[in-house]
Amino acid sequence: MSTARAAGVAEGGSSRRSLVGWWKDPWRRPRLLLGITLLYLLWSLLPVLIAVLFSFNAGRSRTSWQGFSTRWYYGDPLQSVWQDPSLHTAVVHTLWLGILATAITIPLGVAMALGLDRWRGRLPATANVVVLLSFVLPEILLAVALLFVVTVLQTPLHLGTVGQVVGLVTYQLSYPVVIVRSRLLTIGAQYEEAAIDLGASPSGAVRRVLLRMLLPAIFASTVLVFADVIDDFVIVRYLSGDASTEPVSVKIYNTARAAPTPALNALATVLLVMSLLVVFVGHRAYRYFTRGERDSSGIDVFAGEV
């Protein structure tokens, strides 16, 4: 090893030497890595920015710029997002699904996380495996299975909003469970024991001590689940009843290859802004909740990574 280094130093030739020296300099700036990272960022975000830009195009083209206008948002009397009832419905339905699915998923998931974390035995161990399975299995498996249940069996479930919400809750349930449990790991059992020693009932200890301490994690999973639900495609497509229960993602899928107008870009942009707004506000509030904690940037929590 040392001979290799010595050879590198001893090698003559001024330009070669400086190049070798640059390569061997342990403190040189990682230009190559920086370059790759910046190129990646450009590649990953530029197409979306161009799509957003063309939603403001004055003409019908999605490929050549014909001047700025907001006609595809509300100006055009027939085809804009605001005026076209089918696009309008898609936005409202997407939001509605997001609210309903999140409102059911979070309480169910938080309770499940608390229960599974402290309850010992074979049943909770099995439930844990099922949660993990629902976390990583391809979404299409659950979507097809639920579609079969709804169309072949006689159940209270039916295609449309009910089916979609049930499917989304099933698919998203693992997020709050995983996020809240990882937070529970850092809390330990001593707080609720102290509360009980001080005279609280078990349910009171959970409600007034544990839930308070879990608030940031609950909040983060709420934001994550909502942002994920409004972007969902596979489940909501299979379980949608008719055009009135097709959310934005399904609209995009149905029309992307069929000569759409920039109104489709505008529709996608509306959804994009909603997602980013929710995550941005959510992240700000999360930072506020966890202020004073070491390592509380927490941006990774909002992508489901714990």
Place this chain on the structure above:
Amino acid sequence: MADRAAGSRTRSIWPLLAIPGTVWLAVLFVAPMYVVLAILFGQVDPILRQPVPVWNPAHWDVSQFDYVLRHIVGPDGFFGPALMRTLVYVLTASALCLLIAYPVAYFTARFAGRYRGLLLAALISPFWISYMMRMLAWVNLLQNDGLVNKTLSLGGLFDVHVDWLGGHAGTVVLGLVYGYVPYMILPLFAGLDRIPAGALEAARDLGANRLETFRRVTWPMSRQAVIVSMLVTCLPMLGDYFTNDLLSGSPRTSMVGNLINESVLTPGETGQAGAFVLLVLVVSLLPMALYVRASRTGAEIRT
């Protein structure tokens, strides 16, 4: 002693909390998977072409599953190419994902300095942009008169008319890479971030050069994260059909997801869809075992 007493005082509340979610998953996740089996191994109504599920495994009829299996290999193997393609596309795309994600995650974890939070947010922002919107963006760019062809023609200097969306494997694989790379960066970042800088400095101090340090220290220490991140991208790719539909739409590039999507909506072919679902399930359960092991050991390292 005190622990046990406190444990017994709160013992009854934990099952009560866990049961609603557990029942939900049992009824709406586990049971529907069984319904798929009952339909796959069940009968088809000869007139209505409706599937008739058979609940008792003793009476299961394997003819629908057998039909699919017989048409995977051999002279009538019209399902075979799509399955092979799925394998090739998923492996190629996730290898490319790793090639992109690893350096990016490495840079962010080690060198981003005070821009780290901002960079991380930018890297995972595609997470919160709808997948469909990101594909729509590429559909726009790859049109015959789209910006990609315009850029390649250098402003009309050359005559470029590449039909990117006409069923090219390359377009589909690039679409998959574009779609799933963000999911890979985060677990890799978390894994690389946990490697203490001291270990790398020690390797350099002991005379290892950059490549050797990477080969003998960084890579072994990040292997767990690599496995997890590969699984996190490979498994969803296995069920993907929409990338293909939007960026190609041709049967020449269809994957197993497309087979599921097409048969599930065709009367009389629900059993086939069930067979493909079972195939994907089995293929994903195998790496799942790896995933569980990797995340378990990962958790041990973390604590």
